[in-house]
Amino acid sequence: MRGALRLSSGRFSPGPGGSLIVAPHADDETLGCGGLIASQTGAGRPVDIVFITDSAASHPGHPVLAPAELARVRRAEATSAAAVLGVAAGRLHFLGLPDGTLDKLPPDSLRGLVARLAGLIGTLGPSRVFVPYRDGGSTEHTAAFDATVSALAQAGGGTLLEYPVWAWWNPFRLLPRLRKREGNFRFALGPLRRVKMKALACHRSQIEPVPPWGEPALSPSLTQACCGPEEFFFERHIPASRDGR
Numbered sequence: 001m002r003g004a005l006r007l008s009s010g011r012f013s014p015g016p017g018g019s020l021i022v023a024p025h026a027d028d029e030t031l032g033c034g035g036l037i038a039s040q041t042g043a044g045r046p047v048d049i050v051f052i053t054d055s056a057a058s059h060p061g062h063p064v065l066a067p068a069e070l071a072r073v074r075r076a077e078a079t080s081a082a083a084v085l086g087v088a089a090g091r092l093h094f095l096g097l098p099d100g101t102l103d104k105l106p107p108d109s110l111r112g113l114v115a116r117l118a119g120l121i122g123t124l125g126p127s128r129v130f131v132p133y134r135d136g137g138s139t140e141h142t143a144a145f146d147a148t149v150s151a152l153a154q155a156g157g158g159t160l161l162e163y164p165v166w167a168w169w170n171p172f173r174l175l176p177r178l179r180k181r182e183g184n185f186r187f188a189l190g191p192l193r194r195v196k197m198k199a200l201a202c203h204r205s206q207i208e209p210v211p212p213w214g215e216p217a218l219s220p221s222l223t224q225a226c227c228g229p230e231e232f233f234f235e236r237h238i239p240a241s242r243d244g245r
Contacts, residue, residue: 001171002225005186005232008178012185012233014039017127018046020120024102024132024144026055026078027203027218031226032163033130033233034085034196035189041086048124049082050093050117051075052144057099058206058217065210071099073205081202084195093120102143110147117151121158128159133234135176136167149238157240161185161233168225183235197227 019040023029029037029049040047055074056067065073079089095116097105105113121129131148132141145162152158167173177184189196200207206217 001174002228004178005174005184006230008181009184009186009232012036012187014045014128016045018048018124020124020126020129021047021049022052022117022129022131022144022148023049024052024138024140025058025099026051026074027081027200027206028132028141028165029078030081030085030196030199030203031223032132032165033231034081034199035192035231036130036187036233037085037087038192038195038199039187046091046124046126047085047087048091048093048120048126049078049087050095050120051078052095052113052147053097053099053102053140054094055099059210059213062210063212065205070205071096074203077203077205081199084199084202100140102147103139105143113147114150114154117148118154121151121155126158128161130161130163130233133162133164133167133173135173136164137170137173138166141166149236150241152238153241157238160236160238162236163231163233165226168222177234180234185233185235187231187233189229189231193227193229200227 021029021033037047054071056071059065059070075094079092082092129152131145134142134145152160207223209216
């Protein structure tokens with residue numbers, strides 16, 4: 001599937017201006033576009049990352065690691081990974097919504113999330129916004145995508161780029177993009193691949209077993225797939241909403 005996607009994609013050249021990376025959970029930013037982030041910061045372009053949830057639901061029922069502690073750990077891991085990618089702590093935005101609830105938010109909470117994202121977009125003025133691929137198979141990634149689209153429209157519209165993460169569990173979920181072709185891009189990492197893998201190593205709670213459990217939260221097959229020689233992005237142009245909401 002990676003080879004077919006490569007053939008159906010053009011080369012991605014971000015161009016000038018800043019980027020806003022929307023990550024439903026700490027580690028999505030690294031898995032999906034860590035190389036791209038490092039390339040942009042290395043070129044002196046501003047990159048901000050917004051983490052929507054507290055990322056505390058990755059180990060449900062763990063006998064030792066309570067959700068509150070896990071939230072603290074994952075925030076620290078995200079900060080460390082971002083530093084490896086060249087993003088300073090002041091450009092990290094933690095919204096702290098409860099992990100595992102994005103697709104079940106009541107209307108008022110959803111409107112609040114969209115307003116916060118729209119406010120960030122309006123304040124930062126990024127040239128492009130990145131968000132997980134809508135059809136990747138994660139309900140929270142889909143909810144994050146929908147909220148980001150609404151926020152970008154509310155903020156006046158702009159360029160949205162989807163990055164696959166969970167789709168690598170089941171690459172057949174990428175078939176719609178193979179059929180579409182238009183708007184598919186690939187970004188060759190080269191030496192940045194090592195930087196991405198170093199950043200991913202900061203997310204220890206996800207890629208290493210947390211005793212007494214013997215398996216990591218993320219399977220090695222998924223992390224390896226996300227750390228291939230290129231990253232893929234699917235471009236959409238989001239128009240401004242007519243009613244400002």
